[in-house]
Amino acid sequence: MRSLQASPDNSLHHADIGEWWRIDPRDIIATGPIPLDADDLAFDFETAQRWATRRADLAAALAALPIFGGSLPADDQADAVTAIPDVTGQDTPAAALAYADAGMYLIPTSADDIKNPGSILGKGWQDKTSRNRAQIRKWFSDDPGAGIAWDVGRSGAIAFDLDCDDKPADMSDAVWTALQTGAIHTTRQGGSARAHYVFACKPDEFGNGAGAFGRWGEVRCSNGVIVLAPTPHPDADTKGGSYRWRKSGELPPLPDVLRGLLSSAAQNDDPKTPAELTKFLGAHMRDDQPRGLQGHLTSFAAAVERGESRHDSMTKIMAWAFRESLIGRFGAQTAYDALKLAFYRAKPETRGTGEFDRIARWAAAQAEIADPNETRQRVSRDTYADPFESIRSDLAAFWSSSPQLSDLRQFAQARLVGPMSMLGNSLARVVASIPPNVVLPPIVGGVASLNLFVALVGKSGESKSASMRASADWLRIEPNYQPSKPGSGEGLAKCFAYKSKLAGGSGWVQVGKQWSVLAQIPEVDTLAATGNRSGSTIMSTLREGWSGERLGQDYAGDDKRIILQDNRYRLCLSLGVQPLRAAPIFDDADGGTPQRFVWFSAVDHDLPDVEPAAPPVLDLGRWEDGTSSTSGTNSAALVDPDIDRNANLAVPADPAEFDILTVPAIAEREIKDVQRAIRRGLGGVDPLDGHRLLVQLKVAAALMALEGRRHEITESDWQRAAVVMAMSNITRKAVRDELASKSRELNLARGRAEGEREIIKSDVIAEDRQRVFRMAERLRDKLKTDDGQTLSKLRKNLAAGNANRDIFDKAVVFAADNGMVRREDFTATNGQESTRIWLA
Structure with missing residues (x-):
């Protein structure tokens, strides 16, 4: 429950009434001497009114509320923002006031840590968001360079944060069309689809679980914030980041198709938390067929080379890779490391965005609900299948096409x-x-x-x-x-x-x-x-x-x-x-x-x-x-x-x-067609086809000679040589794939040993952050069973020895800064200064 904030000068101006009448009456009651449970409204209205009349700054606001006989709109309507104002051309303080007038709860963020809602107001920022004009003026007077963060859920809105540059291939047209009906707040320059798609809902109606939307991005509602235009984007120079409203105005209600994505979370699509992902990666370490990972890496590389969406391709590939990790084909951590390396190598400038981890958290959730028997059946087909299955019938016809080839095969066997x-x-x-x-x-x-x-x-x-x-x-x-x-x-x-x-x-x-x-x-x-x-x-x-x-x-x-x-x-x-x-x-x-x-x-x-x-x-x-x-x-x-x-x-x-x-007309025609296309610079023609067709013609001549013929290469020779070339391409690709797999394994091993190159260095930093976050969650768990423990006791229980001490100390600072816990300094009975940690 949020605490009540008094007017800065303790007087009731018109603008302040606009702020006060939107307050939930239960927030007001929570500040008074009411001995009953305010959450279920089991209290005496008359007692509350007598108490409130002694508070001149609240009397008018309470009298206007419907619960006390007033005629103002109901709270669920009053709290909801109905339209996004046009702030084009306005500076940050002016835009913040426009947002507040529209009913949007805001919070200032530091220019040095623009996406951190607690970067200025610290812990408990959730209770400090405001649309009070005087408060907002004070914030930007104290820190003119501050950014604007919007408390989406409290304002009666929900934002879908799409993490893809284009429409995802696996997103239905219905979902895509529904997104376009909302207010659209872009996070990139140009026409990228990467944006916040905003809709109206009841205040704090949803949490921040992305449900089925998790494969494409995140959802912000209760205690969820997004940074608003015209705040400067921290990645403007490196990634083309830019906050601006592509579409503002009236805020439409949440479409049913998007509501359905959120309601399906409990059934099958809710992504794992960072801590759950870490546990998942550590729980599946068998590697019965470690080279099986190569197929996924090759598929991703091929998809990117064809120009397909990097995000969509990795979403599909990682879900299957984690499914195979669950049946012990290769370690989940190995798959995570290798696919992450490939993902950011394909687009290095996206490192640090968290895009890959969001995909991994969603994929891990999908893997755990998948049928392992179905996974085993597919893996068995793929693992033990004849790589030449696609040309099996052609090979059978090839071996039986002449007595010499039939005898050759029999002699070999x-x-x-x-x-x-x-x-x-x-x-x-x-x-x-x-x-x-x-x-x-x-x-x-x-x-x-x-x-x-x-x-x-x-x-x-x-x-x-x-x-x-x-x-x-x-x-x-x-x-x-x-x-x-x-x-x-x-x-x-x-x-x-x-x-x-x-x-x-x-x-x-x-x-x-x-x-x-x-x-x-x-x-x-x-x-x-x-x-x-x-x-x-x-x-x-x-x-x-x-x-x-x-x-x-x-x-x-x-x-x-x-x-x-x-x-x-x-x-x-x-x-x-x-x-x-x-x-x-x-x-x-x-x-x-x-x-x-x-x-x-x-x-x-x-x-x-x-x-x-x-x-x-x-x-x-x-x-x-x-x-x-x-x-x-x-x-x-x-x-x-x-x-x-x-x-x-x-x-x-x-x-x-x-x-x-003498060569057959069909061979001469195919060779000339390819050469003309190459000379004309036509797209889609591989210049190596010139070599390939010459090799095929040499093979056709060799088949002719093997069968005792001396002068004329026939059309049958040319066609049978094409079968040999198809077999050759499959074999060469298998060799290249195995080499690539080994190369990636060596790179990963070298990266772990050396601290890796730049991309792995950033991964190490991200991993350190995850360890801090996990330690902070463990800290909260300890306090849930025994609140108010001393810092030294917690350190002894959670960071025995020196290995995790640094992580523990960072986790305490992180938890305190983000409102998860609060510190209380005191003097122990032995005279030493000490600290207790309490749940916030």
């Missing part, structure tokens, strides 16, 4: 290796046997090399290397050069040729060893170590080699300079990749390295319980055995083609010698 990884290595080996003068047509620019790179993806022990050996056993090609392991860009060139000194020491000559190299690197670590070596050129050389471009360092001395001319060599690479060690490949994404690989998984979700019999080997022989094309030079037919090609590695190729493969 007979040897207990992944069919996809064996396919990748086999395609690389097939292309390695095709002469370098066999090229793709000049659809874009010039002719394109068939050189092919494949990545075989799997954890340690998942048969990546075994699939390479299985491919060598099943597929026979000629020439069948031994796989190489280049250690640098220069070392790669030396796999093809070396320099020999001429007789008599008159110079050096290049001697070709082999025109085709199949580089097999079972572990990506080898490539990573090479790429990190000072001065290494391996990555750039590999990219050039994939395109069949000229290789060689012209600045090297004659004894070291090895030259491989365009389309005079064949280079294929088969690389084993453990996902968590794939960072060097993705670190070179700007250069296009990961996009040049076809990614094959070593996992077989359809592996039978009993391995099938191994089918016969596939012997493709020499390319020349199935074609009439030349060897690539004008040499005599009797010359060994391998010797001829080795000898001409440094000789520029004659375009007339190219054997240009």
